[in-house]
Amino acid sequence: MPDFDMGRYAAFVWPAWGISLIVLGALAARALIAARRWRREAEKLDQERPR
Amino acid sequence: MSALTQLIRREITGAWQGGGGPLMACGFLACAAVLPPLASDAGPGALVEAALPITWLALALASLLSLERLFERDLDDGSLDLLSLGPAPLEAVVLIKALAHFLANGAPLALAAPVCAVSLGAPAGAAPMILLAALIAGLGFTLTGTLGAALALGARRGGLLIAVTVLPLLIPPLIFGAAATAQAAGGGDFGPALILLIAYTLFALALTPLAGAAAVRAAQG
Amino acid sequence: MFGLANPQRFMAFTRPLVPLLWAAAGVLLALGAWFSFTAPEDYQQGDTVRIMFVHVPAATLGLGAYAALGVSSFFALVFRHALADAAARAAALPGAAFTLLALITGSLWGKPMWGTWWVWDARLTSVFILFLFYLGYMALRAAIDDEARAARSAAVLGLVGLINLPIVRFSVDWWNTLHQRASLIRADGPSIDGAFLPALLTMMAAYGALFLALWITGIRTEVDRRRVVAARARAAAGA
Amino acid sequence: MHVIAAVEMSRLGIARGDRSLFQDLDARLEAGQAVALTGANGAGKTSLLRALAGFIRPAEGTVRFTDAAGAEIEAETARRRIHLLGHLDGLRPGARVRDELAFHAAWLGGGAAEAAVERLSLEPLLELEVRKLSAGQRRRVALARLVAAPRPLWLLDEPGAPLDARWRGVLAELIAEHTAAGGLALIATHEPAHGLARTLELSV
Numbered sequence: 001m002p003d004f005d006m007g008r009y010a011a012f013v014w015p016a017w018g019i020s021l022i023v024l025g026a027l028a029a030r031a032l033i034a035a036r037r038w039r040r041e042a043e044k045l046d047q048e049r050p051r
Numbered sequence: 052m053s054a055l056t057q058l059i060r061r062e063i064t065g066a067w068q069g070g071g072g073p074l075m076a077c078g079f080l081a082c083a084a085v086l087p088p089l090a091s092d093a094g095p096g097a098l099v100e101a102a103l104p105i106t107w108l109a110l111a112l113a114s115l116l117s118l119e120r121l122f123e124r125d126l127d128d129g130s131l132d133l134l135s136l137g138p139a140p141l142e143a144v145v146l147i148k149a150l151a152h153f154l155a156n157g158a159p160l161a162l163a164a165p166v167c168a169v170s171l172g173a174p175a176g177a178a179p180m181i182l183l184a185a186l187i188a189g190l191g192f193t194l195t196g197t198l199g200a201a202l203a204l205g206a207r208r209g210g211l212l213i214a215v216t217v218l219p220l221l222i223p224p225l226i227f228g229a230a231a232t233a234q235a236a237g238g239g240d241f242g243p244a245l246i247l248l249i250a251y252t253l254f255a256l257a258l259t260p261l262a263g264a265a266a267v268r269a270a271q272g
Numbered sequence: 273m274f275g276l277a278n279p280q281r282f283m284a285f286t287r288p289l290v291p292l293l294w295a296a297a298g299v300l301l302a303l304g305a306w307f308s309f310t311a312p313e314d315y316q317q318g319d320t321v322r323i324m325f326v327h328v329p330a331a332t333l334g335l336g337a338y339a340a341l342g343v344s345s346f347f348a349l350v351f352r353h354a355l356a357d358a359a360a361r362a363a364a365l366p367g368a369a370f371t372l373l374a375l376i377t378g379s380l381w382g383k384p385m386w387g388t389w390w391v392w393d394a395r396l397t398s399v400f401i402l403f404l405f406y407l408g409y410m411a412l413r414a415a416i417d418d419e420a421r422a423a424r425s426a427a428v429l430g431l432v433g434l435i436n437l438p439i440v441r442f443s444v445d446w447w448n449t450l451h452q453r454a455s456l457i458r459a460d461g462p463s464i465d466g467a468f469l470p471a472l473l474t475m476m477a478a479y480g481a482l483f484l485a486l487w488i489t490g491i492r493t494e495v496d497r498r499r500v501v502a503a504r505a506r507a508a509a510g511a
Numbered sequence: 512m513h514v515i516a517a518v519e520m521s522r523l524g525i526a527r528g529d530r531s532l533f534q535d536l537d538a539r540l541e542a543g544q545a546v547a548l549t550g551a552n553g554a555g556k557t558s559l560l561r562a563l564a565g566f567i568r569p570a571e572g573t574v575r576f577t578d579a580a581g582a583e584i585e586a587e588t589a590r591r592r593i594h595l596l597g598h599l600d601g602l603r604p605g606a607r608v609r610d611e612l613a614f615h616a617a618w619l620g621g622g623a624a625e626a627a628v629e630r631l632s633l634e635p636l637l638e639l640e641v642r643k644l645s646a647g648q649r650r651r652v653a654l655a656r657l658v659a660a661p662r663p664l665w666l667l668d669e670p671g672a673p674l675d676a677r678w679r680g681v682l683a684e685l686i687a688e689h690t691a692a693g694g695l696a697l698i699a700t701h702e703p704a705h706g707l708a709r710t711l712e713l714s715v
Contacts (some may be wrong), residue, residue: 019376136564137591220433220436269428
């Protein structure tokens with residue numbers, strides 16, 4: 001069973017994990033959104049003038 | 052060989068005249084060094100320990116801030132292309148520019164460094180080592196800074212960009228130089244630190260012409 | 273490796289790879305978290321050792337990303353591969369983010385252990401300097417308007433940075449020995465207690481997979497972006 | 512010292528950033544010929560000149576320099592046989608005209624600074640600072656290096672733009688003398704390319 005009782009260190013362990021997951025999540029989101037956006041633009045380009 | 056000597060003469064006069072030459076750089080060193088004692092509420096005496104670190108910080112910043120115009124002017128007036136069409140490879144031109152700039156700014160700064168350190172409270176006995184370390188480290192700062200000046204060519208706010216890209220690269224000479232002067236001040240063995248400092252400056256002497264020329268070509272293309 | 277330098281072949285090759293990488297990163301991250309919170313408490317550090325499971329991978333990937341950036345800069349500069357610059361560019365932001373996370377988690381670990389938010393430990397200081405290298409690289413890219421020129425200048429700085437990293441690392445370690453303070457964060461050295469290995473290795477793999485996913489997705493985005501921008505410019509030129 | 516006898520451009524293509532300026536350019540410059548380089552703004556005239564001077568790496572195609580015997584000349588050595596005169600004159604504003612001219616002559620390998628001063632009548636300007644000169648006067652000082660340091664290949668980017676009618680005439684004479692002596696010249700220009708053997712048109 002995972003031990004979620006950090007005791008007196010809770011104020012350090014949870015922020016460490018929390019900030020890490022938030023930043024990684026933001027990185028992933030940013031990358032995926034940009035990827036989808038430019039993929040769609042590129043595909044639109046291919047339909048107009050197939051290379 | 053008259054072409055190279057002409058270039059050396061041109062660069063030295065350019066560096067010397069450009070904005071008051073050494074006066075500007077030494078002026079900055081003095082300004083930077085006078086601020087910490089004024090900013091410290093515990094009176095000047097408390098900063099004796101910090102005399103050397105303050106001097107080294109002021110020296111590093113002074114070396115960088117005078118480099119912004121090293122290539123920028125030649126790009127603006129078109130003589131950078133001219134320099135690339137000459138008999139000497141661009142690597143030699145970059146090295147000559149760096150050395151000319153060191154003579155006009157780095158060397159005077161190295162002379163001012165011991166005065167600045169002793170006036171901040173460093174032991175007078177350490178002055179010769181401060182001068183020596185400031186000369187060697189100053190050359191390292193100027194060489195790596197020259198690389199930064201080439202990288203920042205044509206960029207907006209070049210001076211700030213040089214500081215942000217180059218300062219992290221100045222950490223090794225700063226550590227070795229400061230250690231050498233601290234050892235000398237404390238009567239310790241400054242040998243290893245000095246050797247490492249010389250090693251860094253030789254490394255910069257080798258790297259700067261290559262990377263600097265590549266950066267200039269990047270800006271010309 | 274050389275075959276992939278051609279954008280079309282790279283895009284085709286990585287198309288199936290990207291979803292796999294994202295899936296692997298997600299699974300490994302969940303598994304790693306599970307291990308991290310089922311590992312026993314460290315007899316000395318108690319639960320704070322769980323911060324190590326996010327600190328060490330972040331520091332490692334921060335350095336790994338800069339290696340990727342530096343090597344890509346080498347290929348961009350020496351072999352002028354079209355993709356190499358996109359690869360260097362795509363590695364910068366994730367690398368900086370990992371390094372920043374290493375600093376944040378490092379100080380969150382230092383506070384309960386040593387009572388101060390910042391510890392001048394050789395490794396932590398080097399991570400901080402690595403973060404400055406990233407800032408310098410990104411500042412250079414942002415400061416030059418002409419994209420093609422910014423790319424070439426950034427390639428020089430990326431390579432110079434890579435060459436200087438071991439020297440900076442050496443000088444900081446040397447500086448640290450001068451002050452004889454034993455390195456405070458010993459946890460990721462050989463002295464790791466066996467019980468933590470599964471959690472640490474899984475988290476390391478998770479961060480590694482995540483970086484690869486971010487990096488390759490970033491390169492693909494850059495390839496698409498350049499094609500669209502070039503097409504628009506061509507259309508404008510014809511107008 | 513006419514080392515470069517011909518410049519061969521085959522399937523040359525140049526891109527600025529990701530935008531390609533032109534592709535598949537095949538052209539040849541011969542000794543004794545001055546060619547006018549024409550084309551709309553942004554067609555890539557300046558980029559082509561800078562590519563021949565070795566500052567811009569072509570996106571595709573090659574540039575080959577050959578000497579009279581047809582043997583290829585390495586780009587690095589060819590660079591020291593080229594004059595590139597761009598829109599900027601390459602003169603430091605704070606320097607004296609005499610010093611800049613002396614440096615140009617020495618650096619680009621000539622010695623005939625006096626001939627250049629006399630040919631472009633720069634005598635009254637020698638003691639002035641470059642900053643105080645008019646655009647036309649600065650261009651004459653820049654043209655002086657073509658006379659002071661003879662080099663086989665001239666790449667001139669709208670050289671006559673800041674000059675008045677009289678000095679455009681002198682420029683035309685300089686080009687004619689250069690080609691008569693076996694030199695080559697590629698001159699980007701918008702004016703009617705009178706007196707120039709051929710025209711190379713860059714189309715989008």
